[in-house]
Amino acid sequence: xxxxxxxxxxxxxxxxxxxxxxxxxxxxxxxxxxxxxxxxxxxxxxxxxxxxxxxxxxxxxxxxxxxxxxxxxxxxxxxxxxxxxxxxxxxxxxxxxxxxxxxxxxxxxxxxxxxxxxxxxxxxxxxxxxxxxxxxxxxxxxxxxxxxxxxxxxxx
Numbered sequence: 001x002x003x004x005x006x007x008x009x010x011x012x013x014x015x016x017x018x019x020x021x022x023x024x025x026x027x028x029x030x031x032x033x034x035x036x037x038x039x040x041x042x043x044x045x046x047x048x049x050x051x052x053x054x055x056x057x058x059x060x061x062x063x064x065x066x067x068x069x070x071x072x073x074x075x076x077x078x079x080x081x082x083x084x085x086x087x088x089x090x091x092x093x094x095x096x097x098x099x100x101x102x103x104x105x106x107x108x109x110x111x112x113x114x115x116x117x118x119x120x121x122x123x124x125x126x127x128x129x130x131x132x133x134x135x136x137x138x139x140x141x142x143x144x145x146x147x148x149x150x151x152x153x154x155x156x
Contacts, residue, residue: 023048080154
């Protein structure tokens with residue numbers, strides 16, 4: 001499903017849904033960050049997705065990272081909760097979703113990078129290479145917070 005992202009855009013359509021979702025800032029022993037090139041908006045992002053009924057939020061993180069990247073992870077911390085109503089995602093089925101994302105930190109425990117229907121490319125990225133990637137400002141904020149190791153989770 002195609003998606004168009006709007007950030008602080010007065011022409012953005014009004015949100016008609018909110019879905020709890022997660023992303024994971026997964027860092028390997030070399031300090032590289034696991035990133036995906038998304039198929040729905042053609043942007044780079046942390047792996048993640050929607051929370052399903054019947055699972056804990058940590059289980060959502062593990063499932064989504066595995067589904068999108070082939071990497072099994074262990075959740076290690078909470079970076080923040082991101083709910084900025086100025087960021088909406090419009091899908092081609094008419095859904096316009098307000099951001100509601102919980103960002104976690106995680107470490108890889110097994111697996112090898114592979115693509116999925118949601119990721120056209122999966123790779124480990126050095127933090128200094130992030131500026132070379134097309135990343136939404138809302139996603140970059142989560143990444144920057146995760147890399148900074150804030151003393152308290154961000155709430156905003």
